[in-house]
Amino acid sequence: MAQYGFYFDSARCTGCKTCVLACKDRHDLGVDRAYRQVYDYEGGSWTAGADGSFTQNVFMYHLSMACNHCTDPACVTNCPAGAMQKDEETGIVWTDHEVCIACGTCDSVCPYGAPVLDSEAGYMTKCDMCKDRVAEGKAPICVESCPLFALEFGLVEELAAAHPEAVGAIAPMPADSPTGPCVLIRKAPAAKDAGDVDGFVGNEPEIV
């Protein structure tokens, strides 16, 4: 089975959210749903000097993340209705809206918060890696939108070969990755290891 995945370059990302809004435009999402999120991860502190000057060790970087189309996806394993599917040809994890019962199990078991309820339609939704576009030989819309060329898409082994320095996770992703997320990340100099607790997500209200 082929497995497609995303590559994300946190050393280039400026947190502009073009990926998020391009996805919202393509998939006609409103304010309450996003299939891709940009996390601002930041931390550090300030010290005042006797002369009124400051020293600081502030850090900040971004993480753009959608569904990671895991090799062992918890959403698929735990879906009671069989709505969450892993495509055998591509490894893409997608939702069969016809059979989804909107119980939200997928959302609660996903370590990355990828599934989101479409309350109007009454089913769960998530990034399907723009599988229609992929079938046409195109890249997912987010990948093609990035003004910094910080997102790539392709077969996981090819992405890994092209980016040998890439890691599998950075903060604020969890340290453990039992579901096998198919994402590769180039670390920005400021990037903290997955599971880091020194920083915080600075744009929490913007994560939907």
Added chain:
Amino acid sequence: MEMANVSRRSFMKGAGLAGLAAAAGGVSLSSLYGCSPTEGDGGADAPAPVEQVIWTHCAPNCGGACPLQCHVVDGEIAYIESDNVSEGGLGGLQARACLRGRSMRRWLNSPDRVMYPMKRVGKRGAGEFERITWDEAIQTVADKLKYTIDTYGNEAVYSAYASGVCAGAVISTHTKLINLMGGCLGYYGDYSTAQITRAMPFTYGPSNGFTASALIEAKNSDLLILFGNSPSDTRMGGGNMTHVMAEIRESIYAKGGKIVNVDYRLNETSSGYPEEWLPIRSGTDAALVSAIAYVLISEDLVNKEFLDEYCVGYDADTMPEGAPANSSYKDYIMGTGYDMTPKTPEWAAPITQIPAEKITELAHDLANAKAAFICQGWGPQRHSNGENTSRAIVMLALLTGNIGLPGTNTGCREPMNGGPVGSFPSVPNPVTTKISCFHMIEAIDHGPEMTALRDGVQGKDKLDVGIKFVWNYAGNFFNQHSDTNHTHEVLQDETKCEFILCVDTVMSASAKYADILLPDTMRSEMMSLTTGGYGEWDFGITFGQKVVEPKFEVMSAYEFNAAVAEKLGVGEAFTEGKTYEEWNQYLYEQAAAADPSLPTWEEGIAMGVYRWKHESSVGLAAYREDPAANPLDTPSGKIEIYSSALAEIANTWELEEDEVITPIPVFDPGFDSYVDATDEFPLVCAGFHYKSRTHSSFGFMDILKESCRQQIWINPADAEPRGIATGDICSVKSAQGEIRIEAKVTPRIIPGVVGIPQGAWYDADPFGDKIDHGGCINTLATKRPSPLAKGNPQHTNLVQVAKA
């Protein structure tokens, strides 16, 4: 022009397919795969919707003008792709639109669209309108313009500075109509660049006031110092600079160089690279520069040969005739002139809040750099001391001779790239009187009291009449002008400005002050040819076509202006017999005639977008190469560190005690600075460009507002004593007004300074409590202008913040 890295002919072939189908109204390849606008539409048996791909472009004032490739189904845009046909990758040519451009169909389909011609029925500013016919609108505007000119003269007519529609070969055509009618009061400067535009010609001469190297030239430097310059915040799209910054960084770091990002907040240009950030108290850049100069001078690290040959006023060796003794720049820095204070790093530390050793280290880095690229954005100059600050920053380039050579810059912001296609030709404005752009409201309020020596009126000693007629095309001056409460007071008095015309696509705060409000077409509702943005260094042309039928009763501004011109008897002179479409084609064919390598009009339309590389450039290279053969147009022909012209202005203009104009660039905190902080207003407050808006353009769109929230940035050191946490709604008060805004408590901003993204839409009852729930920074900003430019000091504010 030079082609690099791309063969135009082969590129054209590749790009032609989708565009040709679009031009022929045909079916593009993607429609075969049933890319439907919404998920779940249509079962297996439903016919695949017919999809067209039609190009248009983004138009607001970010510098970009990114191409938008619209996928149209059933006459509506289903979704937008951007440039995916030009050469991709960092260093390539793809102009990928930012989050705003990608959201353009939500603007097109917004319930806030102005749908019909309307006239005001309630009080001015109350936003109460009644639908009228286009005939009535055209007649009313023609009558009011004629009445104003007949009654008060042409100086009572004013075309407001506006930038909502910035890209397009045929835009803002109303100025030609007004000029054909005898003209109007002019303006100098703008809301973005007032101080630097006024100040830099004193240093480099009028022709070179904006001279700078292309930003991409910084690739050849080993030290890049950015002062209040964040391309990743201000130049976001692919038709812009943000990707250039990434390219530069990768080049500088590959050779072990350094980037220093001087800003009061950790901006997005240094996302992921916090070590680049040099936090500074807002408005004190010139103090940092002065202290760096002190280290360079005292350690004999200045390029004295360069200063002697190319500049005047550095020290006693090159002072202009008539300058007082001990008035050189060196005297100022070393404490032997001006304020007699040595500008040591220890002097600067409590001002800038940068530790003295950091300043010394930066001075040494600068001295050791092989090629230092010094640049500034338009943040540092947008202050009450902005003229001096902008001139001070370039001193780092001058003191070290880092100018006119590969990898260097003039200390100014990157230049603007014009592109080959001209714009709709106007006729000269017969009125030569000008005011500062920032004096529009004052000229409405008390024009005849405004003078040359106190208010910077140009072309006349004083104004004879106030502004009585405002033509506001695609502008939101009410929102973007300082002190909105004052603006309301002036505008609501109908005896002052007697008539306001607003032409816009959405119901903005300014539109609510219109007497006649007209619905403009979106770019996607009409043909729109545009060159690439001014904020990029590559070249591009987008051959925008009508993507969807115009909605409601919108009319293109050109068509409306032509109808008014006809009423006023200048119809033929206005149109010169050409329709809007014909003007676009004419302007393009003029460019193509001058450069035969450009595609034909028909080929261009088939391609949709056409882009090519532009060579880098070095600011003042010719002057550096041969100063005798290529003198500057300053009075001395050289770079004027000491400007006698400024000394003359300082001696003759009427200035308040806290308004400083000096012949050399000094640090002066300016009025309303941190020095003036009180218990009532203890915090410095500055604005910044925000990803969800281009100034106020896009500011009404929920999809962007929710993704990028309007928040005041506040350091934990200031938030905690006030009991403020992220997400809390805060009251922010200044001497001018009060806003409500959500808090973002973050270490990304220096303590003592709070930051508010500029351009948020004013949302208050101006007849009631005046509390602005929209978080518009201009509700807090002062209407008092900066001393020399008479420009907007909108980053200089003192406020208090409390949990609401």
